[in-house]
Amino acid sequence: MSFQNVSCLGGNSSINCSVCPKENMTSWGHTMDQLYTFFYLIIFIPGLLGNSLALLVLCRFIRKKTKAIIFMINLAIADLLHVLSLPLRIYYYFNHTWPFGKGLCLLCFYLKYLNMYAGIVFLVCISIQRCAFLMHPFCAKKWKRRYDVRISAAVWLVVGLCCSPFILMRSSSDSSSKSCFKDLPTRKLNLKLAATMMAFAELLGFVIPLAVIIFCSYRITQSLCSGLQAQQSESDKRKALRMVLVCTGVFLFCFAPYHINFLLYLMVSQDVITNCPMRLVVKHFHPISLCMASLSCCLNPIIYYFLTTEFRQQLSRHGSSVLRGRLMSLESSSSFRE
Template structure:
């Protein structure tokens, strides 16, 4: 997604507002204003770097989230109620990843939009709705994990299943509503090349841009960060008081949850707010403004790393998940080798069986022809705090 799609405003827009009569003049003003401050930054290098980043995030995120969805859907295991949040978060991250080819092609085509007016709005709506869903499920997971480990209320024990399902449904509905004010102003602009831009009415453009940017930062970063930090810190304090085994490891993971969220999202929201405020509300230095516009797309792409890191933090580091993943892989091993091993075991067993019956007259119990040929798997690690990595 380009900076023009989300911001579309530049310094000097307010001063020249009376001279703008149509979209063509608006686009000319934006390009002219930015080109006045020249810096040695290569757009070709930027597009190549973005293509590689999008492709890497797409491939790795697709594989990771498909595995998470598959394992949590097929092998729920212990604590499956709490894993309902992890499953829904993986689905949201998977949908974000599936939208990346569109942005990758848009960057390659120099932000030319070739897929029509409907897809212009739907692609942005699909991305933002799933982005909010992923963030909100992280919040729900942090809150629910603390409540589940510390609550002794019989009412919570009885109704937690229904509560979690209702919360997940509410998150999807809320995430579907929040992007609407921005998406309704997305338009396909037929200029020299068709572009998909955020275009509110010119008279209220600055107000709409500021409202959208502030709501995105508050609902998508500040409020979630506050809740994630509070409940993970409370969880760490509870673990230290209880003196749980592996408590230090769990505390480090809790800090990693907070740190990764900040690293992924803080640069994006700071850049978004600065560029939105630049011109109508504050005055940035010309070169700083140009650099922020140039790197905005790269920072936006960097924020999508959460789709790659979330599966690792919340799934692949879990011994329980590792065991369920191994069982799922073993289940789908090639059957030819399994059948060959079963036949060999059957022949050996029947020969030994007849010899033993002749000599002892007793049915042997060690050689069971119906035993599963696959390797025996250890039971999932019974961690004293399984909800931390479940």
């Protein structure tokens, strides 16, 4: 977005924003492209391998779909969708041109936010289910796998619809444009509509999920300290607490910086904030916060491995069987040669 024709107040005088930040924003634009390129290159392979392996193990080798496994599968799908779009993002930021058409550009742009908010909701679902099953073990026994499937379908539908404004705000009438992602023009909105969208996104996408995850952590900690819920062992309580605390940590590290900066960034994009230094700080931090959000694609598989006993057991068992098969094939080929 250009800073031209924006009046910035600096002290007692009015400063033209087209003068003060122009050179800085030009150099930062090049730095931003390099940041996106190298960061996406770094997370692509770990994200692809981690989430592909997670889906393989969760879907094929875990028969008992309890302990939020269905939600973990959907979380891995959300991460994998974003990871698969990274090569196209890397191509654009490296070559500074987009030859693949407007539709694919908007789809990749959309997948970024779909991954973010679907990931947030599924982290919340994992935390709620672990907490609820710990507090009410008899209800857990009656819980059906199809309930989780229906909840997951509802999450995809609602999140998919709620993320559509992100591409509507970035759509342009120029179908021949070679720009994409951060270089897409932002549509101007009236102040009331912009404020409504801002409040809606922050409340449903950050504040309420954060409050729910913290509440789940508090309830499990309270149960662990008070010795209530005798039906559950201390080990189960500690496992549930670790799961929810790690979900909280991933949530705060990956998504809190983006949502804190998002309020300011939207006000900058709509020219509500006109102070030059403030606009520069917000715009500079925006790509960093997006990179931190993308890092969840690599961190979420850690949840599956270190906090789900069944995942570790099945992965170790499968890995051992593959290793034994290869050793047997090597022994047979060696015997044949002899």
